[in-house]
Amino acid sequence: NSESSGSSGGTSKGKGDKIVVGFSQIGAESGWRTAETDSIKKTLGNDPQFELKFSDAQQKQENQIKALRSFIAQKVDLIALAPVVESGWETVLKEAKNAGIPVILLDRGIKVKDESLYTSFIGSDFITEGENAAKELINLMGKDSKVNIVELQGTVGASAANDRMAGFAKEIKANANYKIIKSQTGDFTRTKGKEVMEAFLKSDGDNIDAVYAHNDDMALGAIQAIEEYGLKPGKDIKVVSVDGIKDIFEAVIAGKSNIIVECNPLLGPQLAQAAKDLKAGKEIERWIKTDEDVFVGKEAAEEALSSRQY
Numbered sequence: 001n002s003e004s005s006g007s008s009g010g011t012s013k014g015k016g017d018k019i020v021v022g023f024s025q026i027g028a029e030s031g032w033r034t035a036e037t038d039s040i041k042k043t044l045g046n047d048p049q050f051e052l053k054f055s056d057a058q059q060k061q062e063n064q065i066k067a068l069r070s071f072i073a074q075k076v077d078l079i080a081l082a083p084v085v086e087s088g089w090e091t092v093l094k095e096a097k098n099a100g101i102p103v104i105l106l107d108r109g110i111k112v113k114d115e116s117l118y119t120s121f122i123g124s125d126f127i128t129e130g131e132n133a134a135k136e137l138i139n140l141m142g143k144d145s146k147v148n149i150v151e152l153q154g155t156v157g158a159s160a161a162n163d164r165m166a167g168f169a170k171e172i173k174a175n176a177n178y179k180i181i182k183s184q185t186g187d188f189t190r191t192k193g194k195e196v197m198e199a200f201l202k203s204d205g206d207n208i209d210a211v212y213a214h215n216d217d218m219a220l221g222a223i224q225a226i227e228e229y230g231l232k233p234g235k236d237i238k239v240v241s242v243d244g245i246k247d248i249f250e251a252v253i254a255g256k257s258n259i260i261v262e263c264n265p266l267l268g269p270q271l272a273q274a275a276k277d278l279k280a281g282k283e284i285e286r287w288i289k290t291d292e293d294v295f296v297g298k299e300a301a302e303e304a305l306s307s308r309q310y
């Protein structure tokens with residue numbers, strides 16, 4: 001009976017009952033981000049309670065601000081924002097607040113004085129990720145070895161880059177044998193990661209003992225650069241990176257990379273739950289986190305690969 005079941009086609013269940021979510025995504029720079037987009041499109045797309053409006057900003061904050069304004073004009077129920085950089089969000093978030101539309105930050109954080117400009121952040125602790133990358137590297141290479149590290153940073157101004165840099169630097173500074181000799185952005189992409197690693201090798205060549213990449217894609221680019229330079233990635237130059245996409249697990253299994261610090265992109269289910277809770281008038285947590293792992297060496301990678309979803 002249509003009244004109690006709310007079956008489609010009945011008059012009581014119209015589009016007005018759906019939770020309309022406007023999602024402003026950064027772009028498609030990495031395997032991680034593609035996995036995140038898929039997770040959100042699938043979770044919300046397969047749930048009849050939702051209608052998803054998706055917008056790809058092609059790495060530009062101005063495009064994200066435009067998308068948010070368009071979501072506000074369309075009176076969506078909820079805005080999900082994966083902010084490319086940390087700063088510069090006050091004005092548009094005030095507009096959303098004035099329109100009574102809650103904003104959930106996905107995967108990257110922002111810096112705002114007025115914390116009421118967003119409802120919740122769903123994502124990882126990037127400082128911990130950076131610390132773990134350093135701790136595991138020191139573990140692997142030994143605290144008494146002299147180690148020169150080059151760093152491939154993520155997108156300039158992104159919380160994922162700033163915090164992964166800070167957490168790593170803090171741990172490295174505590175060991176006088178370990179030095180970060182070069183640090184530059186590779187924009188979270190394979191192409192740029194390779195390019196920057198080539199430049200590092202050109203200037204510092206045989207002095208580089210390890211590379212720390214803020215994401216796997218840049219590490220995979222760096223691995224290529226190291227091979228083309230005539231050295232063995234994973235052996236002559238140790239590799240540690242963040243994310244945990246399948247390709248880096250394969251690289252570790254092939255002996256070309258060493259340490260994977262996991263960062264979970266499968267945020268669709270948490271976003272859906274948060275949206276439902278908000279609609280039901282429930283309070284949601286300010287920071288919704290996921291459990292994440294660290295994988296060191298071939299055996300650990302082999303064991304985990306078959307169950308990897310991204």
Ligand code: GYE
Binds near residue numbers: 030107243
């Ligand atoms: O690690 C990287 C991506 O914001 C956590 O962005 C995300 C990062 C992720 O491009 O691969």
